[in-house]
Amino acid sequence: MAKAAAWHASFTSHSSPSPPFSRNPMVPAVFSLSFSPTTHTFSSAFPSLSIKPKRPNNSFQVRSVAAPAEDVAGFDEMVSGTERKYYMLGGKGGVGKTSCAASLAVKFANNGHHTLVVSTDPAHSLSDSFAQDLTGGMLVPVEGPDFPLFALEINPEKAREEFRDATKKSGGTGVKEFMDGMGLGMLAEQLGELKLGELLDTPPPGLDEAIAISKVMQFLESPQYNMFTRIVFDTAPTGHTLRLLSLPDFLDASIGKILKLRQKIASATSAIKSVFGQEETQQNAADKLEKLRERMLKVRDLFRDADSTEFVIVTIPTVMAVSESSRLSASLKKENVPVKRLIVNQILPPSASDCKFCAVRRKDQMRALDVIRSDPELLSLKLIQSPLVDMEIRGVPALKFMGDIVWK
Numbered sequence: 124m125a126k127a128a129a130w131h132a133s134f135t136s137h138s139s140p141s142p143p144f145s146r147n148p149m150v151p152a153v154f155s156l157s158f159s160p161t162t163h164t165f166s167s168a169f170p171s172l173s174i175k176p177k178r179p180n181n182s183f184q185v186r187s188v189a190a191p192a193e194d195v196a197g198f199d200e201m202v203s204g205t206e207r208k209y210y211m212l213g214g215k216g217g218v219g220k221t222s223c224a225a226s227l228a229v230k231f232a233n234n235g236h237h238t239l240v241v242s243t244d245p246a247h248s249l250s251d252s253f254a255q256d257l258t259g260g261m262l263v264p265v266e267g268p269d270f271p272l273f274a275l276e277i278n279p280e281k282a283r284e285e286f287r288d289a290t291k292k293s294g295g296t297g298v299k300e301f302m303d304g305m306g307l308g309m310l311a312e313q314l315g316e317l318k319l320g321e322l323l324d325t326p327p328p329g330l331d332e333a334i335a336i337s338k339v340m341q342f343l344e345s346p347q348y349n350m351f352t353r354i355v356f357d358t359a360p361t362g363h364t365l366r367l368l369s370l371p372d373f374l375d376a377s378i379g380k381i382l383k384l385r386q387k388i389a390s391a392t393s394a395i396k397s398v399f400g401q402e403e404t405q406q407n408a409a410d411k412l413e414k415l416r417e418r419m420l421k422v423r424d425l426f427r428d429a430d431s432t433e434f435v436i437v438t439i440p441t442v443m444a445v446s447e448s449s450r451l452s453a454s455l456k457k458e459n460v461p462v463k464r465l466i467v468n469q470i471l472p473p474s475a476s477d478c479k480f481c482a483v484r485r486k487d488q489m490r491a492l493d494v495i496r497s498d499p500e501l502l503s504l505k506l507i508q509s510p511l512v513d514m515e516i517r518g519v520p521a522l523k524f525m526g527d528i529v530w531k
């Protein structure tokens with residue numbers, strides 16, 4: 124049985140006209156906060172929650188958190204060292220991946236790391252989570268943390284278009300048409316077999332993510348971004364992530380085939396191509412494709428490097444979500460992706476026993492936690508329990524509040 128997590132919180136908001144936390148209508152009240160319009164200070168109906176303003180601008184401070192040993196995430200280990208580390212957070216849809224990823228990024232930044240938080244979920248919610256506009260596919264500074272924190276929402280469709288352009292010119296449909304025109308039908312058929320054009324027209328789930336992650340690598344390769352020591356990925360829901368893990372290999376093979384085939388046909392067509400003045404364009408495209416291939420290989424290696432990368436599974440305390448997390452953990456292990464931690468988010472606190480509905484729900488959640496503790500795929504993972512709070516986790520102060528509870 125998990126012990127109670129008790130916390131004392133203080134929050135002030137001078138910049139936002141409305142409270143940054145709104146009550147989630149889908150969940151029963153666990154503890155209540157009242158809002159004073161004159162001071163913009165939340166105060167709790169619970170005597171154990173002491174509210175006091177700390178900083179003039181948005182601030183949410185957790186003063187003390189008593190937590191059971193298994194709740195400790197091992198943040199000291201996560202934060203130590205100046206070498207670059209990657210954390211990928213993933214799990215079922217809606218369990219709190221973005222909130223956990225964003226809160227981890229804020230905590231890293233507040234602990235002195237240049238941090239980048241990246242969303243590779245085609246349905247981005249980083250902007251919503253930080254309550255700041257972080258769109259645009261470029262690195263955007265996040266306002267609020269003590270140390271530089273940047274966010275990047277990769278536009279998957281745009282990234283795929285760039286990829287498509289490169290492959291089209293160098294071996295996809297473009298070359299196929301060109302070869303057809305040259306009367307080299309057989310080679311054209313071989314190119315057709317690669318089905319790359321088709322692949323990009325109806326991309327399998329996960330492809331966008333693979334390309335998005337390779338795009339991140341492109342950013343990180345450039346010298347102006349080598350100051351980042353912590354990179355946190357908010358990944359797409361489980362299914363996509365699982366398929367994504369095998370994609371770099373698949374794409375590497377496809378790109379490799381195209382490049383080989385291109386080499387083969389290069390001599391046969393170079394004379395004709397030079398007549399049409401296409402030699403240079405083709406070479407540039409081939410170079411671009413080769414770069415993409417190298418990046419894919421890096422992504423594949425990155426997923427499996429236990430020294431620099433960790434996949435953190437996020438789940439909620441329901442048997443269905445736990446079963447899915449178990450499958451995710453098994454697949455990650457099969458792919459040799461390092462997994463050490465499991466966050467169980469949205470746990471009702473013991474005080475929920477005041478309400479009959481909540482008490483029954485909490486009992487059910489405790490059963491799900493027991494399932495985790497006896498699941499062969501999950502029992503070896505560090506179990507991090509995160510309470511369901513009576514407010515939406517939105518904005519840096521709220522993310523700091525959550526981070527201080529989860530990442531200890």
Ligand SMILES: Nc1ncnc2c1ncn2[C@@H]1O[C@H](COP(=O)(O)OP(=O)(O)OP(=O)(O)O)[C@@H](O)[C@H]1O
Pocket residue numbers: 147215216217218219220221222223244246248360468469470509510511512513514515516517
């Ligand atoms: N511990 C918590 N207590 C209360 N609300 C929470 C908690 N964790 C997450 N939420 C809320 O649940 C909602 C979904 O969270 P979030 O966007 O982080 O989930 P997600 O797994 O990233 O979702 P998606 O799969 O749709 O991207 C948000 O409104 C968030 O504020």
